[in-house]
Amino acid sequence: KEETQESTLTVWEILRNKNTWLCGIIYGFLMIVTVGLMSQFIPRLMSFGFEEGTATLLFSAVALIGAVGSYLWGWLDQKIGTKRCSVVFSLWFGIAVLFNVLPGRACLYISLVMIGCAIGGTTNLSASIVATLFGRFDFARAWMVVNPITAILRNCAYAILAVAMELTGSLDGAYLLFVGLCVVAAILSAVIKQ
Numbered sequence: 100k101e102e103t104q105e106s107t108l109t110v111w112e113i114l115r116n117k118n119t120w121l122c123g124i125i126y127g128f129l130m131i132v133t134v135g136l137m138s139q140f141i142p143r144l145m146s147f148g149f150e151e152g153t154a155t156l157l158f159s160a161v162a163l164i165g166a167v168g169s170y171l172w173g174w175l176d177q178k179i180g181t182k183r184c185s186v187v188f189s190l191w192f193g194i195a196v197l198f199n200v201l202p203g204r205a206c207l208y209i210s211l212v213m214i215g216c217a218i219g220g221t222t223n224l225s226a227s228i229v230a231t232l233f234g235r236f237d238f239a240r241a242w243m244v245v246n247p248i249t250a251i252l253r254n255c256a257y258a259i260l261a262v263a264m265e266l267t268g269s270l271d272g273a274y275l276l277f278v279g280l281c282v283v284a285a286i287l288s289a290v291i292k293q
Contacts, residue, residue, distance in 0.1 A: 108237050113244045118232045118291055122245045125185065125287045126225035127252025128280040132192060133221050134256035135277055136199075136214060143199070143270055147207060157211060164215025172220030173227075181224065181231040185288035188224055192217040193281030200274050225249060232293065 113119050136143075140161070144154035176184040195213030198206045226242065233241035263273035 108233075108240050110240070110244060113233075113241050119241065119245055120248065121287050121291050122225070122228050122232065123248025124252065125189070125284045126221065126228070126245075127249045128284045129189065129192060129221050129225075130249055130253035131256040131259055132196065132277040132280055133218055134253055135260045135273065136196070137218070138257065139260070139270060146270070147204075161211055161215040161218070164212060165217075165219035168216030168219030169223055170219075171216060172223055176224065176227050181227045182288060182291055182293055185224055185228055185291075186285050188217070188220055189281050189285035189288055192221075193278045193285070196274050196277045196281065200271050200278075228291075232291070 140158050141151065141154045144157055145151060149157065172184065172188060175187065179187070191213065195210050195217055198210035198213060201210075225245075229242050229245050230238045259276070260273050263276045264270060267273065267275075
């Protein structure tokens with residue numbers, strides 16, 4: 100029966116597939132941005148003059164926006180396809196971080212809404228792209244290879260954040276590096292072969 104069909108792909112075949120590495124790198128980079136932003140969220144807001152309580156409240160609001168954003172990215176994924184959605188998502192996330200670096204409260208609030216939407220899509224789209232590229236029956240086996248690649252990169256977030264802050268002397272410099280990672284993710288998403 101089709102429902103019980105098992106994957107015939109081997110781990111070695113998955114590792115030799117260029118899309119495996121592209122998926123891992125694209126969403127690894129986007130996870131670095133997510134972890135980097137969320138880990139510095141409250142100190143970042145306090146650097147703009149918000150009290151800790153207000154910063155915490157804004158953090159909660161961004162998380163709620165993330166729940167809605169998750170559905171919006173899922174809808175867009177279905178409408179335009181996962182590859183295109185990954186390009187749009189990466190650019191959206193980069194613009195969101197860029198707004199966080201630009202001066203003025205208006206830019207900050209725009210960035211918070213955009214970041215909120217983005218954190219709701221990172222995990223969903225990383226699984227969706229693997230399902231799109233490898234199909235329903237090979238998804239589980241491909242995911243067990245792609246997910247660790249993404250996780251290894253994601254776990255470098257704190258080191259990357261620390262090095263970027265050390266080299267640039269500020270969170271702004273680290274955030275500009277995050278913008279760069281989003282642009283690279285968008286480019287790599289565009290070159291994936293379906």
